[in-house]
Amino acid sequence: MSRRVYVNAAVWILLLTxxxxxxxxxxxxxxxxxxxxxxxxxxxxNLLLGFTGCMxxxxxxxxxxxxxxxxxxxxxxxxxxxxxVVLGTALGGAAAFIVGPLIMHRRGIYFAMITVxxxxxxxxxAERWNSFTGGExxxxxxxQPIHFGTVVIPLDTVWFYYxxxxxxxxxxxxxxxxxxxxxxxxxxxxRENRRRATFLGIHVERYVWASFAIAGLIAGLAGxxxxxxxxxxxxxxxxxxxxxxxxxxxxxxGMRSFWGPLIGSIILFGIQDYVSSYxxxxxxxxxxxxxxxxxxxxxxxxxxxxxxxxxxx
Amino acid sequence: MQLLLFDGFNGxxxxxxxxxxxxxxxxxxxxNSVINFAHGGFMVIGAYLAxxxxxxxxxxxxxxxxxxxxxxxxxxxxxxxxxxxxxRSDPVYSLLLTFGLALIxxxxxxxxxxxQGVPSTIPPWLATPVSSTYFFVTGYRLFVMAAIALAAGALxxxxxxxxxxxxxxxxxxxxxxxxxxxxxxxxLRAVNFAIGILLAGFxxxxxxxxxxxxxxxxxxxxMTTFVAIVVGGIGSLLGSVxxxxxxxxxxxxxxxxxxxxxxxVIYVIMAVVLIVRPRGLLGQVGLFx
Numbered sequence: 001m002s003r004r005v006y007v008n009a010a011v012w013i014l015l016l017t018x019x020x021x022x023x024x025x026x027x028x029x030x031x032x033x034x035x036x037x038x039x040x041x042x043x044x045x046n047l048l049l050g051f052t053g054c055m056x057x058x059x060x061x062x063x064x065x066x067x068x069x070x071x072x073x074x075x076x077x078x079x080x081x082x083x084x085v086v087l088g089t090a091l092g093g094a095a096a097f098i099v100g101p102l103i104m105h106r107r108g109i110y111f112a113m114i115t116v117x118x119x120x121x122x123x124x125x126a127e128r129w130n131s132f133t134g135g136e137x138x139x140x141x142x143x144q145p146i147h148f149g150t151v152v153i154p155l156d157t158v159w160f161y162y163x164x165x166x167x168x169x170x171x172x173x174x175x176x177x178x179x180x181x182x183x184x185x186x187x188x189x190x191r192e193n194r195r196r197a198t199f200l201g202i203h204v205e206r207y208v209w210a211s212f213a214i215a216g217l218i219a220g221l222a223g224x225x226x227x228x229x230x231x232x233x234x235x236x237x238x239x240x241x242x243x244x245x246x247x248x249x250x251x252x253x254g255m256r257s258f259w260g261p262l263i264g265s266i267i268l269f270g271i272q273d274y275v276s277s278y279x280x281x282x283x284x285x286x287x288x289x290x291x292x293x294x295x296x297x298x299x300x301x302x303x304x305x306x307x308x309x310x311x312x313x
Numbered sequence: 314m315q316l317l318l319f320d321g322f323n324g325x326x327x328x329x330x331x332x333x334x335x336x337x338x339x340x341x342x343x344x345n346s347v348i349n350f351a352h353g354g355f356m357v358i359g360a361y362l363a364x365x366x367x368x369x370x371x372x373x374x375x376x377x378x379x380x381x382x383x384x385x386x387x388x389x390x391x392x393x394x395x396x397x398x399x400x401r402s403d404p405v406y407s408l409l410l411t412f413g414l415a416l417i418x419x420x421x422x423x424x425x426x427x428x429q430g431v432p433s434t435i436p437p438w439l440a441t442p443v444s445s446t447y448f449f450v451t452g453y454r455l456f457v458m459a460a461i462a463l464a465a466g467a468l469x470x471x472x473x474x475x476x477x478x479x480x481x482x483x484x485x486x487x488x489x490x491x492x493x494x495x496x497x498x499x500x501l502r503a504v505n506f507a508i509g510i511l512l513a514g515f516x517x518x519x520x521x522x523x524x525x526x527x528x529x530x531x532x533x534x535x536m537t538t539f540v541a542i543v544v545g546g547i548g549s550l551l552g553s554v555x556x557x558x559x560x561x562x563x564x565x566x567x568x569x570x571x572x573x574x575x576x577x578v579i580y581v582i583m584a585v586v587l588i589v590r591p592r593g594l595l596g597q598v599g600l601f602x
Contacts, residue, residue, distance in 0.1 A: 055405050102587055109348055109404045110547055113539050114587065120536055121580040128573050240536065244350075244412045251409060285420040291413025295406045296397050 011259055015165060019158050031273060033161045033229055035265050040168050041222035042249035042261030043175060044215045049247065050255035051179060052211040053191030055112040058119025059246045062216035064238030065122060066092035066223030068133060071233045074141040081143050081155065085167065085224045092220015093213060095122065100209040107194070116240050123238040138234025164225050171218045176258065178214065187211055219246075252294055254303030263302050317569050324565015325558065326454055326523070329461040332557035333516040334534065335541040336468060337509035339553040342542070343485040344505045347395055348404065350411040352538065353531025354418030355510050359383045359517025360526050361426055376460075376518055383514025384507045390414070391506040396499070415531065423528040430525035457519050464515060465554060468508075472550070481505055485548070540583050546596025555594055 045059040070088030146153040227233040253264030275283040366375035398407040472478035545556025560579040568575035
């Protein structure tokens with residue numbers, strides 16, 4: 001128990017002080033922002049993948065919808081960046097809530113195929129509805145400074161990092177609380193033995209639905225922040241290849257642990273940043289090889305390896 | 314009316330392609346328990362192999378050698394990578410493995426043949442229209458339909474009557490029992506994977522005559538093939554063919570009347586099928602749930 005407190009404290013101290021130490025290891029603040037945003041998306045996916053045991057391969061759809069919700073809100077509805085984030089998040093969550101009943105009866109391979117196919121529906125809508133979503137070209141907008149009475153927060157690089165970190169903290173807190181609540185324990189029970197959970201009188205489908213909806217909601221939040229960082233959203237954020245990125249982050253870091261996806265996000269973006277500056281044409285190849293190496297040799301991810309080491313020592 | 318026939322026929326051709334891919338993918342999902350995200354990639358390899366081989370072997374030579382080479386590559390991939398996934402109960406691993414493989418194939422094809430699409434050459438007598446009224450019915454398209462029908466027919470006969478085919482079908486139902494009866498299931502799975510990849514390569518070679526080749530063409534194709542399998546019912550080969558033809562024709566006809574929706578319509582069909590028949594058109598209760 002106390003170990004968990006130390007780990008959490010260390011993670012938060014490191015995250016809060018990023019602008020101080022990150023340049024020392026060759027990073028820059030906007031890279032850290034991206035890492036945190038995608039980590040949130042991957043942690044949301046991990047609610048389904050690592051904690052409920054449902055292989056979702058369509059998470060990018062809700063991530064992208066969050067971005068479209070925020071972008072469209074900023075263009076048509078409001079000047080408030082915070083309200084736009086809330087609306088984007090709600091759109092991602094609502095979509096996942098509606099899709100839930102369609103997929104919650106499925107398991108394993110079937111679950112993966114249906115989530116990815118449903119995700120493609122949203123992709124094609126975004127790509128084809130030119131007049132509303134900008135089609136293939138996507139949407140451009142600008143995030144607005146936040147006004148607290150007379151105080152103005154400009155949301156430039158470092159400020160935006162803390163803006164993102166605030167919402168990351170909210171998302172992480174929600175997920176942490178849920179996982180420690182009876183709801184979260186029921187998810188783990190479903191993951192470990194679905195049939196036994198059913199025998200115990202648990203309405204497994206409803207819990208899968210809840211997991212899917214909450215994962216979609218928080219993916220929507222991450223997508224909304226991602227759109228704000230780029231001041232841009234395009235259908236590519238909804239494409240199934242983006243879903244694959246979230247899955248690899250979760251697996252790379254460790255699916256069974258809360259912070260695993262954060263580690264995965266750091267590694268993936270670190271490698272991508274490094275490789276794409278040296279081999280701009282072949283970074284996909286490097287990532288592909290990385291996928292295969294991780295899957296064959298490190299199926300439990302980085303945190304899984306660390307855990308094994310500390311156990312055997 | 315002619316427009317409708319034109320688009321309907323186009324859809325049927327597309328559907329036949331998807332049927333060929335769906336058959337292979339369905340075999341691999343059923344027996345190897347692997348969602349092969351690289352299936353589209355193998356199709357692209359087949360298509361580019363045809364493009365590379367036609368100058369040396371001619372069209373007919375490429376039609377035979379291209380798929381065989383793709384199939385050999387399939388065996389190598391199965392022995393070198395896929396087989397490590399069989400012991401893993403979580404489908405996420407095989408999915409990520411083939412996802413990485415798809416990225417590698419796309420990048421390799423782009424490095425070797427360049428990012429721009431290249432068309433393949435087909436015998437001139439196949440390229441001429443059959444009649445001037447129905448200009449879209451070229452000899453090549455009829456040939457493609459016949460070739461796909463023949464390949465699908467051969468596969469059904471193989472699975473129905475040959476010893477090996479019977480073992481594959483038995484393995485799909487209960488691999489453990491098949492293994493205890495003395496069948497080498499490792500070989501069975503390797504050959505099954507290769508057959509699926511060979512069919513993908515065959516589809517690629519045929520596609521190289523009608524479609525513009527590009528390294529990314531596998532990405533869209535694989536998703537449509539998934540939808541075909543979900544619509545038809547996972548685990549049912551006949552269902553995969555039905556599903557593929559259905560969505561092919563539906564997409565074709567939609568593009569005649571409502572072009573904007575031609576990509577979405579297949580997903581709408583999938584959603585409707587899932588609501589009305591959750592296991593797909595011909596899916597069986599209890600399989601893959």
